[in-house]
Amino acid sequence: MNKTDRLLAIVLELQRKGVVRAEDLAARFETSVRTIYRDMQALSEANVPIVGEPGVGYSLMEGYFLPPVSFTVEEAVSLIIGAHFVEQKFDRRYQEKARESRSKIEAVLPENVRMEAANILANMRLLAADNDSPSSKQEKERVDTLRQAMLDARKVWFRYRKNTAGADDQRESERVVAPYGLAIVNGSWVMLGHCELRGGLRHFRLSRMSELEILEETYQRPAHFNLQEYEPADDRRQFVRLLADRSIADRIKDSSYFYIDSMEDHEEGLLVTLRVRQTGEVLHWVLGWGAGIVVLEPESFRDQIREEIANMAKRY
Incomplete structure (x- = not known):
């Protein structure tokens, strides 16, 4: 952080907290106490009314404030969230x-807006997966690179690694891509770009x-391309029908699984329809529910499930 940015940040910190010690400001901006003393002198020379009280800290003279930004409580909460x-989701710089x-x-x-927004935020929390996991760190590094x-x-x-059926059936290819944009889809980062391999x-x-x-x-990048308006074609044209036991119906409803096309409560359980490009995309999700779920159709996917269960049995 350069000096100009730090001076503005110090004023904002004083305006937000009221009274702040030089030691706390030094820790906040990762600099020395002596530098904070010089910053306070620079602010005073710029006619910012800084009040310093030995043993207490620095504050702004009563009545001094930066030009206010007009936010409603809802707008403030939205920005803070x-x-x-x-x-949580971006790389270290951001x-x-x-x-x-x-x-x-x-x-x-x-x-009054700050107090009301704080009261609302006290009852809300945005939870995410472990940000320190190796996969999360790698994803954020790739965001930064792209x-x-x-x-x-x-x-x-x-x-690029792509599953075609089961975990043992993967294809890896080398790609050269002109990256056009980044998006978060169902909680995961996705890059959109022109692939030379696929043309x-x-x-x-x-x-x-x-x-x-x-x-x-x-x-x-093509002049006509607009990431905000772009909608990818949905090529999931194959349907998989499942019947789930009542005991797991609520968990399936709460899963927000990307491939679920429709769900319908039935006297025998929950009828679930998945829409996929190929059945291998949902093989392990279906197996993950164990005996609580049955594949109704297509028959080829039922055969695939049987084969995978037989392979699993051999390992035990």
């Missing part, structure tokens, strides 16, 4: 910026990438 989301943004938003809110590639308009190379727009889950590299070759 959005900042929490960025902290995590830090999200924290700084949240502090600035909280600092400039009128007291974001830089898009800023520089340079193509990327990576290995068109393709989606790639970042969790299935490896050895991601930025190439020297540049590209130009």
Whole structure:
């Protein structure tokens, strides 16, 4: 953080907290207490009314405030929750910026709005998967790499792993892609770009990438392409019908599984219809419910389930 940004952040911190010790400011901005003393002198010379009380700390003179930002309580809560989301799902650079943004938003809110927003947020929490897991760290590193590639308009190379049926039936290919955008789909990062291997727009889950590299070759994104308006074609044309026991019906309803097309309560249980590209995409999800779920159709998928269960039995 440069000096100008730090000076503004100090004013926001004083406005938000009232009285702050130099030691706390030094810890907050990862600098020395002596530097904070110099910053306070610089603010005073810039006519910011800083009040310093030995043994207590620094504060702003009563009545001084930065120009207010007019947020309703709902707007403030939305922005703060959005900042929490960025902290959880984005790479380290944007995590830090999200924290700084949240502090600035909280600092400039009128007291009554800040108090009401804090009361609402006290009863809300955004939970996510373990942010320190190896897979999560790798995904965030790839987000950072791809974001830089898009800023520089340079193509990327990576290995891509794609399941075709079971866990033992995977294909890995090398891809060169011009990245057009990043999106979070069902909680996972996905890159959209022009794939040279397939000769068109393709989606790639970042969790299935490896050895991601930025190439020297540049590209130009089509002028007509708009990520916000783009809607990928849904090529899931095969249907799988299942019957789930009542004992697991609620858990299936709560799963928000991507491939579920419809669900219908029935006297024998829950009728579930999945829409897939190929049945292998849902093989392990179905097996994960054990004897609590039965495949009704297609018969080819029932055979696939039987074969997988037989292979599992051999291991035991």
